[in-house]
Every structure is written in structure tokens, then in C-alpha cells.
Amino acid sequence: MSMIKYILRRLLVLLPVLFGCLTITFFLSQLMPGDPVQALLPERATAADRAALRERLGLDLPIWLQFLKYFGDLFTGNWGRSISINPGQPVWELVMERFPRTFDIAVFSIIIAGYIGIKTGVISATNRNKAKDTILRGASLVGVAIPVFWMGMILQYFLSFQLDLLPAVGYKAAGIGDPQPPVITNFRIIDCIFSGRFDLLTDYLLHLILPVFCLSFITLAGITRQSRSSMLEILEQDYVRTARAKGCKEKDVINKHARKNALIPTITVIGLQLGYLLGGAVLTETTFSFHGIGELLVLAIANFDYYVLNAVVLMTTLAFVLVNLLVDILYGIVDPRIRY
Secondary structure, three states: OOHHHHHHHHHHHHHHHHHHHHHHHHHHHHOOOOOHHHHHOOOOOOHHHHHHHHHHHOOOOOHHHHHHHHHHHHOOOOOOEOOOOOOOOEHHHHHHHHHHHHHHHHHHHHHHHHHHHHHHHHHHHHOOOOHHHHHHHHHHHHHHHOOHHHHHHHHHHHHHHHOOOOOOOOOOOOOOOOOOOOOOOOOHHHHHHHHOOHHHHHHHHHHHHHHHHHHHHHHHHHHHHHHHHHHHHHHOOHHHHHHHHOOOOHHHHHHHHHOOOOHHHHHHHHHHHHHHHHOOOHHHHHHOOOOOHHHHHHHHHHOOOHHHHHHHHHHHHHHHHHHHHHHHHHHHHHOOOOOO
16 A cells, blocks of 8 residues: 555544544533533523523533534534633634644654654663663653653742743743734744744743753653663664674664664654643643643633633644654654555
């Protein structure tokens, strides 16, 4: 099967996955305790006021009819309107306002963690049970054990409040960004470049440093451990011993024969980590007040905003499935023996 046919088949399989996820999320969200109408209206509101608002929001309809109406609107590009977070605002606008920020910290974090993790995993495996291996394995354990919010607060205290080197919270400084760069793609980095607002770009990149460092350090631990494990397994293979017996330099054995073959399991881990991060780094975004999609998910649950909750889960599912597809494509690029 050619790569094009494989990609098309995977995209077709994506449709029932999205439908199933959307259906389950919609019906489960309706079972959440609490009432958005009750949260929107003041305590002195009468039963007639609540009934009128419920009718205006379409929440008086049977749940199956609400689902059919919502599912039909999706085909017209209407994801619904926010009920309680920002009443009346189209959900698509609300999600696309926040998702690019999550995308930025997720992609930067996985690039840094992937590059360093593969390097450190190879170094650890080639120095098995030596000082370098012990130190790197210890650092990996620390990365797994440290809560991301605790690390974030430590970094904020020392680098922001004590040394005043980096901004502690937010995605832009309080006195900068007015006017905002023209919204072209909703991705702030791209919009700043296209509009020539390099002052806003610099400010935004400075605000990215702390959350990206936290996420990349936590993610780095798992990638390093997987890279080391895969490399140790490959180094025991017959073709590696043969290459050494033929007189190949150890550097060539590692770089040309072993490392590339050890990448397959590591790429899988990197893809899974990227999928999780695109789903919203809730603790990191909350700690740094970065206002990404993870924070939006928490707000949607806390405020019983069903349509926002459904949209965030749908966007997360889509990102996760597409990342998995990208990982499968990379398999064929890294290992020519894999054909689809």
C-alpha cells in the first residue's frame, strides 16, 4: 500500500473515532452535577427566569434532540456558543483563541525534550553502569518525581521574583501589546512576524521560557529512559557486534548502525507525549496563567459549559489522532524496511 493510500485510510478511520468521542463526551457532560442556568442567574431569580433562560439556550429540549441539533450544526461550522464562560461567544473563537498558546508550549517543549532526551539516552546507554549513566538516570528519576506545578513555583520564585530575569505569569507583559498584532492565523508568533511586531514577538518568547522549561524537563525524563532502554537493546544485536568485529569505529557504530534503529520506540514515546501536551498542560498553564486550552477545559467543567467542554475534547482527540498518524509516517522515514 502506498503512503498516500495509507494516510487516506487513516483519515477515514478518524471519522468514527471523532464521532464516538463526541457522542460519549456530549452525553456524559450532561450528567455532570450542577446547572449552568443556576450558575448564570442571581439567587433572586425566579423559576420563570430560569425557565426562560433554559429555553433560550436550548437546554429545555430532550437530550437526544440537543445532541442531534448540536451534531448537525457541526457540519455548518457552528460549534455552538459558550453558555457560562463567556456567554454568547462562538465556541470556535474561544477555542482558537487559546489552542495556539498550548500548541506553542507543547511543540517547543517536545522539540527540546526530544533532542536532549535522545542525546542523553544514547550517552547513558553507551556508558552503562558508569558515572555518566548513573547521573543521567538519577536526573531522569528526578524529572519523573517532581510535580510540574512545584517546579514552576520554584522557577517563578528564583528567576522572576528574586532575580527578575523572566516574566512569571501570562503570555504578554501588562504594558505591551496594545494594539495587538493583526489576527492572521491566531498563532501569535506567526502573526507577529507577518505584521513586523518583533517587540511583541520578543515579549511572547520570554513568557514562553518558564512553562516550556517545566514541560520539557518533565517530558525529557520519559524520553531519556526510553531512548536508553532501546539503545541498550540494539547494542546487543548481532549486526552491532559484527560492525565492531569488522573494525568500525565506536562512533560510527553508535551513530550509523545503532542509534537510528533505536529511534522507533523513542518516536512512539515522543508522539504520545506530544499528544498529551496538545491536549492541554493543565497544571503548567494554571501555574503560569498562560490561558491555554488546558485551563479552558478546567473552566468548562467548573462552569458546566457543555459546548466548550465538547469542543475542547474534540480538538484534543483530533490532535492526538493526527499526531499518531504523523508518528506512523515517521516510522517509514526512519526505517526503510517499514512499508504501508
